[in-house]
Amino acid sequence: MDKVDAVIVGAGAVAMVYAARLAAEGKQVLVLESGPAREAKDLISSQLWARRLKWATPHVDEFGGEDRIHFNMNAGRGYGGAAIHHYGVWPRFDEDDFRMHSKFGRARDWPISYEDVRPYYDRVQQFIGIAGDASREPWRPPGEKYPLPPVPNFRHSQLLERGFIKKGIPVSPMPLAVLTQPHNGRPACLYDGWCDAGCPIGAIANPLMTYYPLAKAAGARFQADSHVTRVLTDKSRSRATGVEYVDPQGQRRTQMADLVILAAFTVENTRIMLNSSSGGLANRSDTLGRYLMVHPALTLFGLYAEETQCHLGVSGGHLYTAQPDKTGNPDAVFGGRHWEIGLVLKPNDLLGVAMTRPDIHGDALHEFMKAGSKRMAAMSAICEDQPLAENRIVASENRDEFGMPAAKVIYRVSPDGRALADQARQEGLEIIKASGAIQAWSGPLAAQHIMGGTIMGNSAEDSVCDGFGITHELGNLVIGGQSTFPTGSHANTTFTIHALAERTCDHLVEHWHDIVG
Amino acid sequence: MAATMDRRRFLRESGRGIAVASIFGPAIVLSPAEAREQALPLKVLSPADVLTLEAAAEILLPGSAAAGVAYFIDEQLSRDPNDSLLIARYLQVPPPYTAFYQGSVQALNGFTLTHHQKPFAELDVETQKQLVASLFPEQPEGWRGPPSQPFYLCLRSDAVDVVYGTMEGFAALDIPYLAHIEPESKW
Numbered sequence: 001m002d003k004v005d006a007v008i009v010g011a012g013a014v015a016m017v018y019a020a021r022l023a024a025e026g027k028q029v030l031v032l033e034s035g036p037a038r039e040a041k042d043l044i045s046s047q048l049w050a051r052r053l054k055w056a057t058p059h060v061d062e063f064g065g066e067d068r069i070h071f072n073m074n075a076g077r078g079y080g081g082a083a084i085h086h087y088g089v090w091p092r093f094d095e096d097d098f099r100m101h102s103k104f105g106r107a108r109d110w111p112i113s114y115e116d117v118r119p120y121y122d123r124v125q126q127f128i129g130i131a132g133d134a135s136r137e138p139w140r141p142p143g144e145k146y147p148l149p150p151v152p153n154f155r156h157s158q159l160l161e162r163g164f165i166k167k168g169i170p171v172s173p174m175p176l177a178v179l180t181q182p183h184n185g186r187p188a189c190l191y192d193g194w195c196d197a198g199c200p201i202g203a204i205a206n207p208l209m210t211y212y213p214l215a216k217a218a219g220a221r222f223q224a225d226s227h228v229t230r231v232l233t234d235k236s237r238s239r240a241t242g243v244e245y246v247d248p249q250g251q252r253r254t255q256m257a258d259l260v261i262l263a264a265f266t267v268e269n270t271r272i273m274l275n276s277s278s279g280g281l282a283n284r285s286d287t288l289g290r291y292l293m294v295h296p297a298l299t300l301f302g303l304y305a306e307e308t309q310c311h312l313g314v315s316g317g318h319l320y321t322a323q324p325d326k327t328g329n330p331d332a333v334f335g336g337r338h339w340e341i342g343l344v345l346k347p348n349d350l351l352g353v354a355m356t357r358p359d360i361h362g363d364a365l366h367e368f369m370k371a372g373s374k375r376m377a378a379m380s381a382i383c384e385d386q387p388l389a390e391n392r393i394v395a396s397e398n399r400d401e402f403g404m405p406a407a408k409v410i411y412r413v414s415p416d417g418r419a420l421a422d423q424a425r426q427e428g429l430e431i432i433k434a435s436g437a438i439q440a441w442s443g444p445l446a447a448q449h450i451m452g453g454t455i456m457g458n459s460a461e462d463s464v465c466d467g468f469g470i471t472h473e474l475g476n477l478v479i480g481g482q483s484t485f486p487t488g489s490h491a492n493t494t495f496t497i498h499a500l501a502e503r504t505c506d507h508l509v510e511h512w513h514d515i516v517g
Numbered sequence: 518m519a520a521t522m523d524r525r526r527f528l529r530e531s532g533r534g535i536a537v538a539s540i541f542g543p544a545i546v547l548s549p550a551e552a553r554e555q556a557l558p559l560k561v562l563s564p565a566d567v568l569t570l571e572a573a574a575e576i577l578l579p580g581s582a583a584a585g586v587a588y589f590i591d592e593q594l595s596r597d598p599n600d601s602l603l604i605a606r607y608l609q610v611p612p613p614y615t616a617f618y619q620g621s622v623q624a625l626n627g628f629t630l631t632h633h634q635k636p637f638a639e640l641d642v643e644t645q646k647q648l649v650a651s652l653f654p655e656q657p658e659g660w661r662g663p664p665s666q667p668f669y670l671c672l673r674s675d676a677v678d679v680v681y682g683t684m685e686g687f688a689a690l691d692i693p694y695l696a697h698i699e700p701e702s703k704w
Contacts, residue, residue, distance in 0.1 A: 374690070
């Protein structure tokens with residue numbers, strides 16, 4: 001294909017924002033996605049069939065460190081990316097998340113503040129349609145109130161709420177990118193609990209139903225099964241000239257472009273940049289691949305004497321409470337965390353009823369399935385991880401099917417993140433017992449929302465990119481998504497990556513000629 | 518509520534007939550249970566592999582052998598890993614998954630031959646139960662092959678998938694399935 005104005009790598013949530021916005025400005029946009037094209041009709045309500053929405057290929061070696069980042073569960077493959085199976089929990093990052101060093105002497109500050117991002121949070125929530133009740137969220141940073149009323153409270157979340165009330169912990173409706181009323185041409189949720197199998201009606205912020213139609217209507221072109229291996233540059237490595245990719249027929253091709261946007265999720269953004277130049281592209285600071293983070297997450301369960309209807313609602317839960325005060329923890333553990341309360345439970349799958357008690361088998365498993373499927377409730381603690389330089393992605397000695405070095409992940413949960421999760425386990429068990437459960441137990445520590453690796457900062461000496469995601473060393477190479485986060489907050493990331501992408505798009509449009517040269 | 522149900526019915530009906538054609542190419546005409554009942558030719562696994570997997574799965578979740586757990590695994594192993602419905606992809610088992618399943622079967626039988634002089638499927642049920650219980654969360658001493666814990670977790674989950682992960686399975690648990698787009702029963 002002839003040279004285009006912008007080539008975008010990946011077709012997930014952030015890529016869709018860039019494609020829609022730039023195409024609407026008349027830019028010629030090509031999106032290259034490694035996975036398949038997907039349509040709403042592919043989103044079958046089944047935990048088995050939903051497994052195809054995620055990666056299975058062995059291009060990420062997670063066994064280089066003490067802990068796992070659970071890449072296959074977190075990432076997505078194909079149009080829509082990870083957001084096609086996400087839960088739609090959309091809290092904002094806190095003001096303090098942007099000023100960690102100046103306020104706490106920890107980690108580093110972002111080169112932008114909450115106030116820089118705030119108008120974009122407001123813009124995105126109006127377009128997407130977030131349901132919630134801001135008046136009941138004392139922890140929420142300033143911003144417009146939610147455009148939609150909150151989701152209903154289902155029996156299983158009502159039961160858990162009882163425990164929080166008894167413990168004196170305030171809860172609010174969950175801030176959810178799930179439509180409780182028709183909004184912008186999309187229908188309201190049916191509360192069937194199939195969010196993570198992909199919502200074919202688009203009641204959740206499924207990129208196939210939000211920015212993708214805008215991008216298509218504006219003329220953006222999408223090419224599936226096209227695996228980008230490298231960013232191409234001029235000889236001085238100060239300008240990106242395009243990308244190299246392997247097309248659906250297995251042929252290696254180049255696509256030239258004035259602007260290159262990497263929006264291929266945390267691990268892939270880093271892997272492509274590591275493979276683009278000896279020592280890694282835009283890596284004068286030696287931060288490429290470093291400061292890898294997750295949200296250490298813990299799910300706890302209760303079994304009740306009464307029926308809970310835990311198969312109903314939205315996957316991510318119905319109630320929320322946050323403890324964002326990073327230094328207010330009674331045990332002096334640093335960082336914020338929140339609870340997602342009343343997660344839907346289906347019988348099977350990694351997050352289903354059966355796997356909550358992997359030790360049970362035989363006839364006892366049948367009994368447990370009968371009891372659990374009707375009488376359980378679940379809630380998750382999402383904790384803040386701290387960025388550690390030694391947590392990183394490096395090029396593996398193993399190669400993928402295209403001859404590209406796989407990503408080797410070296411990661412361990414930060415001590416603060418682990419302590420927050422340990423504390424949450426104790427607190428959560430007490431809450432569930434207080435709610436009237438006849439049994440309460442905890443699942444293992446898990447990882448959600450992989451972040452870092454191409455972090456933003458003030459200069460090429462300390463980071464890969466600036467506050468717009470534009471690399472310090474190549475002025476026409478943009479990185480999108482949570483790989484740019486220098487700190488991780490406790491808040492889920494999808495809202496913030498949308499807001500940042502909208503902000504960068506405004507900047508690109510306004511300064512297009514300066515940026516593309 | 519009537520409008521909701523109408524919309525649900527519309528979605529269900531509009532999804533019918535699409536899934537098999539668009540996802541799998543040539544249609545699969547039997548469920549795993551039917552494939553087992555009709556003794557369909559295996560694609561990847563050997564009959565001996567199936568014997569062992571069914572025996573172990575039956576200990577993990579009685580009824581899963583008849584539900585076709587081994588035929589389900591066999592069908593999934595014959596596909597590109599990215600099209601596979603196996604939970605192995607979530608449990609960090611590196612594809613292709615055939616090596617994992619066959620290596621685990623070999624390890625299980627190797628262990629029982631060493632300690633009981635019989636392959637797993639020929640052991641009495643009580644011994645099978647004790648052995649399966651020893652696979653997770655620890656690993657039996659002397660186990661040789663892929664770690665026993667992911668084998669236990671994967672096979673247990675495969676068994677749950679075929680017994681309870683279907684519309685029929687939900688019905689058996691007396692919970693409504695409430696699909697936007699119903700999965701095909703032939704898979």
